[in-house]
Amino acid sequence: MDDSSLKALPPSESRAHSFADLVDLAPAAAFIRDGEGRYLWANHAYAHLYGTVPEDVVGKYIEDLDAPAEAGRFRALDQEVLSRGAPVRHTLGYRRRDGSAGRAVGHRFPVRENARTCVAGIYVDVTDHLRLTVRWQEAEENLRALRDHSGLPCALLSANGRVIEASAAAAELFRLDPHDLVGRRAHTLLAPEPGLDLLHRRWQGLLSRRTRRVETSAVLVDAQGLRRRARLHLTTIGHSAARARYVWAVVTHQSLAHEAHASLTAAQIRILSLLAEGSSNGDIATSLKLSRQTVDYHLSRLRQLLGAGTRPALVARAYVLGILAPCAWPPRSATAAHPLSAV
Missing domain, CATH: 1.10.10.10 (Winged helix-like DNA-binding domain superfamily/Winged helix DNA-binding domain)
Known part of the structure; x- marks a missing residue:
């Protein structure tokens, strides 16, 4: 179809062709089907889902590419779009080329093609995103389990030194309720001593990513004013940002609680x-x-x-x-x- 014929199309038909031109080389999978379920157009990403090329998709029917049960659902969804005359958001489950289950999210909407109302669809494969989300959730659950059941006093600190999360052992170490420990500034939990200057420099080194891990010591002060020398392991989280946003602090050794004495x-x-x-x-x-x-x-x-x-x-x-x-x-x-x- 040349430019002169495209200009002669009704506005709705022109939009259908504009949609096809727009997403032809896009990573999102897109198609146009008529009311009988026959493919009028598909882009490369859509054809790739079926392990083929767009030329082999056009002219085929839904049943030629999908299993009967899935084809039935797709036909019903197409008919819903045609009868309502409005877009429908849809989550699509399908079988990937490697045999694993896939998931895509997108919209189907009515378009005019060759003086007929047809169904266009565009989908984004979110399979890998969902898998990464599940793995992230599992990692967070494992980290929480380790934090809560290891018995080690540990806390997640923000870049400005505020306690974001804390284990029960950390709350017990400071003789505080866990809810009272969260939100505290870390410097209020440290006894003033000459070594704090070195600890501050090492903290800045962590935030600026000059180093990712620091092992040091500090004197901690609990809610009753008692002190104890503790061995601290500080580790930054993530690699992407120019400055670290969070630091895990873990106490591996601690002395007996005692009153302050002269240095x-x-x-x-x-x-x-x-x-x-x-x-x-x-x-x-x-x-x-x-x-x-x-x-x-x-x-x-x-x-x-x-x-x-x-x-x-x-x-x-x-x-x-x-x-x-x-x-x-x-x-x-x-x-x-x-x-x-x-x-």
């Missing part, structure tokens, strides 16, 4: 590490190039600060308060950035 010096922590290793006062003095009297003073001061009367009690308190790392040998500070670092 220990690097020398005091090193003395505790050597004491836990089994060193005598003289050995500690030699190792740190200190006088015996200085070591004795530090140990006496540590017993006062940590509320421990004996050397074994002092070592035990250093571990349960999270001053020394629980899974490291030789003993070292729980805040050490490197496994071989002493402080």
Whole structure:
């Protein structure tokens, strides 16, 4: 049909041809059938559903391409469109070329073709989208199950540090109702200490995607004001955005809850590490190039600060308060950035 004949068509027939021209090479599957179920036109995407080309579809009837039960449903839908004279939204189930079940969503509507009212349809295959949606839902369910039943305190944090989700173990750790924990700003759950500057820098590194995972430590404060040293694993979610939108925070180790005490010096922590290793006062003095009297003073001061009367009690308190790392040998500070670092 040339341009002059197209201009002579009635407006409704011109729209039918415009529809065919518009979607001929579109990824959406489209067709035009007459009232008897015979194909007058189909695009490549529609023919591909049946493993053929448009030229082999045109002229065939519905029953030539679809099973009897499906053909009956399609004919009934065509008749509904023709009788109502209005578009009908339709979800289509079909068998894909690989034998799997497929799903498409689209519209059928009346058009004029060769002075007859026919049915046009356009469908988008949503099979892969639905499958991905199901997998996403399953992944979320598995994540929730892991969050709720692993026993690990964990929380999903927004980029501005607000708690979006939290496990029951996390709420228990902070002695809060889960509903009270959600919505809190994370910085209100941390004790102010020098290490917060490093934690903030690492957090910014996560958000800017300079790194995806961070293992660090922080002192957490519960609703009663008690503190505990915790080992934190921070992991960003997703790869697409330039900045991370969410971060999972998981606590893998935590110390005994305790009241706030004065911060220990690097020398005091090193003395505790050597004491836990089994060193005598003289050995500690030699190792740190200190006088015996200085070591004795530090140990006496540590017993006062940590509320421990004996050397074994002092070592035990250093571990349960999270001053020394629980899974490291030789003993070292729980805040050490490197496994071989002493402080």
